[in-house]
Amino acid sequence: MRPFVTIAGIFIIFLCVPIAGASEVALTTPQSEYYFPTGREAVIPFTIVSTYDHDITGTLTRTEILMGPENGGAQTAGVHSQAFSAFTEMRTVSLPVGTSDVPAEYLLTISFDYQEGGDRRSSLGGIAVHFVMDAGNTGNNQDTLVSTDNGITSAGAPSGSPAPATKSPDQDLQARLQNNQMPQDIALLKNTLGQERNVSGSDTDSLRAYVLSDPIVLSINQTLAGAGFSLENADFRPVSASSGSFTLTYKSGTKTVQVSGPVQDTRVGFAEEISNSAVPLPQPLEDNTTFRQYGNSMAEAGFTVSRTRINVTPGWDTINLSYTNQGGRIVRFNAQVEGGTVVAAEGESPEDPLAPILPVISFGAILLISAGIWYLARTHNGGVPLPAPLPPGPEPQESYRKIASRLLDEAEREAAGGSWPEAYRKTGRAVRVFVSHERGDGRETTSTEVERFVRPSADSAGIGYILERCRIVGFARGTPNPAELRKMIKDIRVLLKEELVAG
16 A cells, blocks of 8 residues: 555656746836936836736846946946735736936846745846936837746756856846945956857847747748748847847838747747738638628728737637728627637627718708708797707717726626626726727727737726736637626726726
């Protein structure tokens, strides 16, 4: 009996080790470079989430190094730490990183140290912060950076690496930064930064090889090449030799496609294609009868594709299309392909929602004008002519808050009838309708655009979670939770009664 127990225990340990090893604390930031006017405090947004089955408490540290002391003579560098927690639900944090009264450029690293089976560190590096006199002519890029999570020794090196007998210049600089000391030897700082740039060049070559040989990128490249696109530019941003992010730019005449995504441990997590024109779509969607009929109806109504967004993830693709007519009206179509099968396809109607009632409105206006003329003719006594009455305008349209509230009512009815995906989709649409009017131009937007609108607000974390759950369950990729849906609908109704509060 005892040998059996021993073997079973060893087997359980081997099963648990890979599961535990797959967990981490993940940090991301949507851009690799940020620009701020001099004299204004720089604030960097980043997301943090624990993929363990519990919240993690640790120390959040930001390290700032001046990229060249010639920038205004501001020879400063420092480290700032604070207690922090990574929750199992993703949240976005706005991190203040200081100000500069003169033009300057800093290299920023955000790290999270914690205890989980030993000392571990999730590090998000390569963030450039620019203080400029005029930030209006410098557009922030959209290059997402992703952290790496590794074990660390007491000396701060990755676990498993040998501890050096003597301090290198890099270690000496790091020790002085950890003590919040200003580097007095600027030559040492410049030498260290030069070494980092050389290592970065080597890491870029390694990252380029991983990206260009990844199955996701190879498939996209083959599809675009078959449609006449050629690769014009490639930008690789490593955080290590095997992780980072990338952006590939393809062109065909006046058409441009940008393909970007994160790389983690030599693998591309996903790739997102974005273009302001029509580009090749996943073949299952191209062959789908519903989509073909929808495309034909859009063409007959005078709409053409004005924006394409395709998120390619191993096993499934998400497609968002925007159609525009000559009057500037935008209609959207969303689809999801999973395992080579179209599992969801839904588009807005190309018909103007006011078109059916326009004849009624016109007829009513004519009746009112005729009644006014008849009344004047009966009462007019030859004196000073009265001005003709102005024709009344159309009935006021339903407010966006009422539209969102009505969608929530419909979501509750769908849930009561057991149509959970439809209930979640209508709940997500209610959020998009509300945010698009509160923060946008009133045009209904995608979940990604909504999250960008509310990112600076105090409500962004809750809204982001609701949209993510509605997307997952709405496309039948997650399990519905009646209690969760009731709470989300309740929270949205509270939000409809107030305005988004800036964070």
